[in-house]
Amino acid sequence: MIEDFENQDVIMGLIISGGNSKGASFEAIKAAKTGDFTKADAKLKEADQFLTEAHNSQTQMLTNEANGIHAKMSLLMVHAQDHVMNAITFRDLAGEIVDLYRSTRK
Template identity: 45%
Template structure:
């Protein structure tokens, strides 16, 4: 596995863990454990940040004037972007749902 592939797999791994934490948070909220849900959402955001840092490095490299430094576009890279974007969307929606559920309890 190349260094680039390892970085791309880092995006996939972090995004997948982030999405899993967000769905765990939703389960906590459904059982009215809002404190636990918020803690899991915090973990989810931190994992998304890890994926974002890798993505930013790769995008910056792609903008390099030196063609030899540009990462190769691949199906694996597209797959990683898909995972990252869906994990962000899931977390954002779940955060909103948890906010609504919590307000209903007040």
Template identity: 45%
Template sequence: METIIMNIILHSGNARSIAMEAIQEAKKGNFEVAEKYIEEATQSLGDAHKSQTALIQGEARGEKSEVSILLIHAQDHLMTAMTLKDLAAEMVELYKRIK
């Protein structure tokens, strides 16, 4: 269980950092790099989502898991990273229009 939780945190944190890099690159006018970062963030979120799905599938099979602060923290990281990645993608598009 802890391994799954840590995978969610790891991949979500990576996605968040990469999304922020995308914004910084777009701000500099490096749109190809920014778009590449958005793709990388999407892939990291996919990896985090796979771990989350493993927990959900286990519970659907009747494997009850203890809800811990660490699990709540992981879910918080995932949702924040998902939102930030979406906003970063929008910001990249806005920077393109401005330039």
């Protein structure tokens, strides 16, 4: 049963990291909208750090899978992966929006 608790910790970590990354990306857009590109760049960097945390968790899960330690698939696991994928997409889009705001301020 300890594996279930570890699995739940990883799942919750993915959800939290994805949510935090998306939140920081949104804050970057809001900062760029007001012309605060220093803050926008810092928030994008913060979003990247949260995505790195999620990526590290995914890498550990993949390593475990390769070593025969299979994660239990559940709707919650799928939900967590969905959060991460959406956060990655949102971060990429936020970077483009920040750049767009930056180019209109010149």
